[in-house]
Amino acid sequence: MARPQRFIDDEGKRLDGRKPDEIRPVKMQVGVLSNADGSALVEYGLTKVLAAVYGPKESQKSISLPDRASLRVRYHMAPFSTEERKNPAPSRREVELSKVLRESLEPIVITDYFPRTSIDIFIEVLQSDGGTRTVGATAASLALADAGIPMKALVAGVAIGKVDNVLIVDLNEVEDMYGDADMPIVAAPDLGQITLYQLNGVLSKEEFHNAIDMAMKVINKLVDIEKETLRNSYKEAGEE
Amino acid sequence: MSFSLKNDVVVPGEIVAQQEEFVEGEGVYVDQETGFLRSAFLGKIAIDLNNKMISVNTHKKLKLPKKNSIVLCSVSSVKENIIFVDIFGVIVLYPRPKWEHEFSSPLSGAILSNQIGIDKYNDLTEIVKPGDIILAKVISSTNPFNLSLKGPQFGVIYSMCSKCGEVMTPINNDQLKCPKCGNVEKRKISNLATSKLLKIDMKKTIMIPP
Numbered sequence: 475m476a477r478p479q480r481f482i483d484d485e486g487k488r489l490d491g492r493k494p495d496e497i498r499p500v501k502m503q504v505g506v507l508s509n510a511d512g513s514a515l516v517e518y519g520l521t522k523v524l525a526a527v528y529g530p531k532e533s534q535k536s537i538s539l540p541d542r543a544s545l546r547v548r549y550h551m552a553p554f555s556t557e558e559r560k561n562p563a564p565s566r567r568e569v570e571l572s573k574v575l576r577e578s579l580e581p582i583v584i585t586d587y588f589p590r591t592s593i594d595i596f597i598e599v600l601q602s603d604g605g606t607r608t609v610g611a612t613a614a615s616l617a618l619a620d621a622g623i624p625m626k627a628l629v630a631g632v633a634i635g636k637v638d639n640v641l642i643v644d645l646n647e648v649e650d651m652y653g654d655a656d657m658p659i660v661a662a663p664d665l666g667q668i669t670l671y672q673l674n675g676v677l678s679k680e681e682f683h684n685a686i687d688m689a690m691k692v693i694n695k696l697v698d699i700e701k702e703t704l705r706n707s708y709k710e711a712g713e714e
Numbered sequence: 715m716s717f718s719l720k721n722d723v724v725v726p727g728e729i730v731a732q733q734e735e736f737v738e739g740e741g742v743y744v745d746q747e748t749g750f751l752r753s754a755f756l757g758k759i760a761i762d763l764n765n766k767m768i769s770v771n772t773h774k775k776l777k778l779p780k781k782n783s784i785v786l787c788s789v790s791s792v793k794e795n796i797i798f799v800d801i802f803g804v805i806v807l808y809p810r811p812k813w814e815h816e817f818s819s820p821l822s823g824a825i826l827s828n829q830i831g832i833d834k835y836n837d838l839t840e841i842v843k844p845g846d847i848i849l850a851k852v853i854s855s856t857n858p859f860n861l862s863l864k865g866p867q868f869g870v871i872y873s874m875c876s877k878c879g880e881v882m883t884p885i886n887n888d889q890l891k892c893p894k895c896g897n898v899e900k901r902k903i904s905n906l907a908t909s910k911l912l913k914i915d916m917k918k919t920i921m922i923p924p
Binding site: 528589662 | 756776
């Protein structure tokens with residue numbers, strides 16, 4: 475992929491025809507895996523992430539906590555998820571993202587209900603087109619709710635970026651790679667908490683505040699879609 | 715102020731009531747910052763007006779034993795005043811015994827010597843021995859689970875001879891006899907051990923209802 479000459483054309487549209495504050499088409503599905511206690515498949519445009527939750531189950535002594543459950547998160551990109559084959563061994567980036575995602579989910583899971591147990595969360599990127607960590611957080615939150623694990627709230631994630639001095643939401647691969655800034659945010663709008671926040675690149679103070687506002691607006695919308703998906707899954711389960 | 719909910723199916727984090735209105739029941743937690751009662755699960759709201767309690771019933775039950783549930787476990791070790799067990803799953807006895815749910819990996823549990831239900835014994839190995847399959851009742855629902863053997867239906871339901879390994883059959887209330895070598899051993903035996911309704915396959919650790 476080469477660097478495009480311009481990210482935003484004269485009509486104010488981005489490379490894939492979106493407006494700066496427009497997200498890619500979102501698709502969410504829960505209960506896609508029958509072996510897992512809870513699972514979800516989330517797509518933002520071409521990015522496709524599968525999340526599976528197992529547990530709570532008895533944890534190994536080394537990671538067991540006396541007063542609450544421990545979360546184990548594994549973020550992994552499938553070898554076929556990128557343009558060139560990715561080595562399936564966990565890279566430094568994936569290990570770091572696993573830790574960051576674990577910390578973004580820990581505040582919303584009510585872990586003190588299950589001391590000395592562990593909850594396993596597997597986040598598998600099936601197709602990558604930018605923003606995989608934010609889609610992963612959304613999928614993990616849905617899968618946790620589907621597994622029936624007590625949660626304080628649902629979270630969703632979105633990335634805010636800057637290209638050609640314009641703030642854009644939900645970056646794709648090209649915008650992520652050649653843009654001036656990339657700021658993934660995961661938040662729980664019901665509680666008004668931001669649980670994951672990272673920033674690559676440079677934003678001014680004003681841009682930063684605008685970016686947070688934009689992100690919260692989008693995350694509100696995403697959490698509404700999550701709620702709708704969960705309600706529909708509940709109705710379907712009731713009909714059977 | 716009362717909240718009119720759009721639908722009775724709630725998702726995690728959704729406000730179900732205010733703290734002044736109801737006491738939080740199962741599946742509801744108090745948001746300390748705002749004083750709202752929020753749902754912790756995906757489920758349906760259930761309101762108990764007598765006790766002013768609001769709870770959320772989930773469609774997916776977590777696979778963990780609760781207080782008073784009956785569990786099937788195998789004895790892993792017997793110490794001086796404590797018995798350690800691996801819990802395989804929760805079973806329901808009536809109308810006929812069957813799994814309520816089976817765990818993917820066994821959970822650990824413990825039976826203290828004051829929860830045996832028998833006063834006179836010299837040694838805990840007269841109650842159970844490592845390798846026995848037992849029925850027990852859960853008395854605390856946090857890990858590690860405390861279990862109790864008090865009651866006639868709790869105790870050993872499947873045991874193997876410590877000399878030759880053959881499955882032993884109960885001859886009276888507290889004795890088992892090996893059909894192969896004639897060895898007699900002492901145990902606390904469940905009154906369901908002779909029941910035809912309960913069949914245990916040790917190799918699969920699966921109970922097969924006949």
